[in-house]
Amino acid sequence: MAAGLSVNIAIEQLLESEVEEIARDGQEKYVPQLSMSEQLSKLAHKIDFLSEAKSKADDNADDNDDESDNKTLVTFQPSLWPWDSVRTKLRNALTEVCVLSDLLNVVKEKKYVVLDPVSQSQAISKPTLQLLAKKKNLRDAATILLQGSKRMESAVQERMSQQSRPDQERSDFHSELINLRQRWRLKRTGNSLMGDLTYRSAGSQFWNPGLFEVTKPTGVDNTHGNTPAPSVSGALEVKVSSDLEGVAEVNVQIVESGTDVHMYSGKSKVLAKMNSRQPWQGKLEAAQRNLFCKELFTQLSQEAYSSRGTTTNLVMGNEIRTEVFPGLELCITYSHNKTTSTDEDPTPKDETMSQDPHEQPEALNLHPLEYILHSLLRRRHKQNQTMAPPNPVTAHLIPGTSKKLRLAGPGALRSSEVASSYENEPILNTIISVAKHQILKTKVMEMIGKLSSEVTDPCLQCNWASVSSEIAASAVIHIHAPELQDSGRVSVRLQIGIQEVQATCDDGRSVTCSSHVQDLKDFLLSQVAQHRVLVAHTMAVSLGWHVIHHSNHVATGPVEYQGHAAGLVVTSPDSDRSIAVRAGPSSGISVAVRRPRGSLPDFLSDPKWSLVGSEFVSVDLQSMPGRTFVQKMYLLLGVEMSLKN
Numbered sequence: 001m002a003a004g005l006s007v008n009i010a011i012e013q014l015l016e017s018e019v020e021e022i023a024r025d026g027q028e029k030y031v032p033q034l035s036m037s038e039q040l041s042k043l044a045h046k047i048d049f050l051s052e053a054k055s056k057a058d059d060n061a062d063d064n065d066d067e068s069d070n071k072t073l074v075t076f077q078p079s080l081w082p083w084d085s086v087r088t089k090l091r092n093a094l095t096e097v098c099v100l101s102d103l104l105n106v107v108k109e110k111k112y113v114v115l116d117p118v119s120q121s122q123a124i125s126k127p128t129l130q131l132l133a134k135k136k137n138l139r140d141a142a143t144i145l146l147q148g149s150k151r152m153e154s155a156v157q158e159r160m161s162q163q164s165r166p167d168q169e170r171s172d173f174h175s176e177l178i179n180l181r182q183r184w185r186l187k188r189t190g191n192s193l194m195g196d197l198t199y200r201s202a203g204s205q206f207w208n209p210g211l212f213e214v215t216k217p218t219g220v221d222n223t224h225g226n227t228p229a230p231s232v233s234g235a236l237e238v239k240v241s242s243d244l245e246g247v248a249e250v251n252v253q254i255v256e257s258g259t260d261v262h263m264y265s266g267k268s269k270v271l272a273k274m275n276s277r278q279p280w281q282g283k284l285e286a287a288q289r290n291l292f293c294k295e296l297f298t299q300l301s302q303e304a305y306s307s308r309g310t311t312t313n314l315v316m317g318n319e320i321r322t323e324v325f326p327g328l329e330l331c332i333t334y335s336h337n338k339t340t341s342t343d344e345d346p347t348p349k350d351e352t353m354s355q356d357p358h359e360q361p362e363a364l365n366l367h368p369l370e371y372i373l374h375s376l377l378r379r380r381h382k383q384n385q386t387m388a389p390p391n392p393v394t395a396h397l398i399p400g401t402s403k404k405l406r407l408a409g410p411g412a413l414r415s416s417e418v419a420s421s422y423e424n425e426p427i428l429n430t431i432i433s434v435a436k437h438q439i440l441k442t443k444v445m446e447m448i449g450k451l452s453s454e455v456t457d458p459c460l461q462c463n464w465a466s467v468s469s470e471i472a473a474s475a476v477i478h479i480h481a482p483e484l485q486d487s488g489r490v491s492v493r494l495q496i497g498i499q500e501v502q503a504t505c506d507d508g509r510s511v512t513c514s515s516h517v518q519d520l521k522d523f524l525l526s527q528v529a530q531h532r533v534l535v536a537h538t539m540a541v542s543l544g545w546h547v548i549h550h551s552n553h554v555a556t557g558p559v560e561y562q563g564h565a566a567g568l569v570v571t572s573p574d575s576d577r578s579i580a581v582r583a584g585p586s587s588g589i590s591v592a593v594r595r596p597r598g599s600l601p602d603f604l605s606d607p608k609w610s611l612v613g614s615e616f617v618s619v620d621l622q623s624m625p626g627r628t629f630v631q632k633m634y635l636l637l638g639v640e641m642s643l644k645n
């Protein structure tokens with residue numbers, strides 16, 4: 001029975017690779033298989049060739065000398081023995097150690113060789129050269145002492161001048177250096193002070209070093225002992241690289257296709273304007289603004305080159321163009337004017353000196369697209385700096401990864417589930433979406449403004465939401481008649497997105513319009529027509545009239561250019577008169593009245609049969625008294641009720 005349950009077991013080595021690393025997504029990385037030569041070398045290192053040689057030497061000691069020599073040559077061939085190189089190195093090392101030991105013994109015991117000093121010929125002394133050398137050394141030392149005394153004298157005079165003016169702020173080099181360290185990052189590199197202008201501490205990964213050097217002005221007169229105290233503007237100097245000098249700006253404009261871009265002149269509008277009394281403060285801020293603009297445009301250029309969307313992004317020199325709507329292009333331009341900031345500052349010097357150094361800066365008016373563009377880059381910096389804490393807290397912190405991505409391997413998540421962690425929308429795509437939204441929003445605002453001026457009856461009132469996002473905005477349009485207050489109000493809510501506008505009515509019906517605002521205008525005109533019919537319905541019911549027919553989509557009458565016409569038919573309380581109202585987006589409003597015939601047959605005693613066979617007569621609303629449709633319709637209903645057969 002045991003023989004029947006026996007299983008053949010293979011004792012040969014399995015050809016499976018060892019696992020070297022397991023990635024977060026569960027994929028295993030294997031150690032590659034060794035080749036035949038590598039496997040042979042690995043096995044050869046496990047053999048003790050020395051013991052084998054000794055055993056062979058003992059066994060063959062009684063053999064002939066020729067045979068032993070041949071076997072020795074075969075055994076110790078350098079090409080066949082792996083340890084030949086090691087033996088050679090050990091032999092060379094032993095030789096060197098023996099030589100060193102012999103040399104030490106000779107020097108220490110002095111039995112064989114004695115090391116005696118060798119007499120050399122004395123150099124000829126030249127007193128004249130020695131005297132000249134001493135005079136030169138004394139002159140250099142005196143120059144150093146004089147320069148130090150002059151610096152000390154100027155420092156004492158500066159301190160005395162500061163003490164004589166206690167109401168003014170100190171402006172010596174060290175005081176300015178303290179103020180500089182409070183605002184900028186400094187470090188000592190050798191004998192110079194270097195500062196950092198980059199945004200690396202805020203999460204930036206831009207390649208530009210962004211360094212500036214702090215120096216003391218070299219305006220000391222070495223010929224006279226009395227030197228004046230340094231002025232306020234010359235207590236400290238900063239030097240920035242040539243590519244960060246001047247004024248740089250990034251302009252975002254929406255232009256028509258094929259037109260040139262108008263470049264702005266003047267100071268940069270990237271950040272706030274600082275009016276500080278330190279000249280180095282404005283220079284460093286201008287350099288940092290230049291660095292920020294350079295990083296922003298470089299990031300946009302890289303994204304434009306690597307984009308694979310449906311739209312084509314053109315990068316030409318310092319200009320990026322992309323089409324947002326047919327006939328309209330978004331143009332992002334980088335301009336750099338290498339002029340000193342003091343030449344461009346329109347603020348008078350006296351006014352600048354009188355400003356409080358701790359006063360908050362006055363922000364310039366930035367265009368919405370430029371402001372959003374700068375905010376997007378700062379948001380990217382914050383994302384690079386912010387890291388989700390690991391779980392457990394003792395785990396290795398990996399920058400730029402989320403908690404969901406770290407749990408992808410242990411949780412066996414699919415690639416589609418962790419794809420959102422890798423997605424990072426480019427800044428260029430975001431600003432294009434924002435530009436499309438801004439253009440569409442502007443078109444809608446202009447269209448609503450023109451429509452409200454064209455249509456005065458009824459009143460159109462648009463209320464825009466104060467809280468909105470970069471790519472979404474909402475508004476509510478109220479169509480109402482002032483005479484009826486809220487009884488005949490129609491409200492339409494607009495949701496403006498990137499390429500479409502969604503309109504929602506009071507009854508929940510939703511209509512999605514394209515980027516062509518004419519579609520939205522036709523929809524609003526249809527709502528105006530329906531509102532007029534609704535107003536007529538409300539007034540007729542309030543006066544006791546009976547509603548025969550009310551529809552927002554009338555199939556009779558002339559065909560409308562866009563949308564549908566609304567209609568209403570009401571009868572008087574005595575059912576002897578009828579009024580029909582028809583309103584369309586393009587045809588306007590028309591009112592018709594049907595009155596009873598003069599006489600009835602004897603067999604028709606009921607007066608309701610008087611309307612049978614009669615025709616509707618059109619009413620000229622323009623000649624009727626009243627300013628609005630509500631007033632004219634109210635007058636018409638009252639007159640028809642007062643008339644009797």
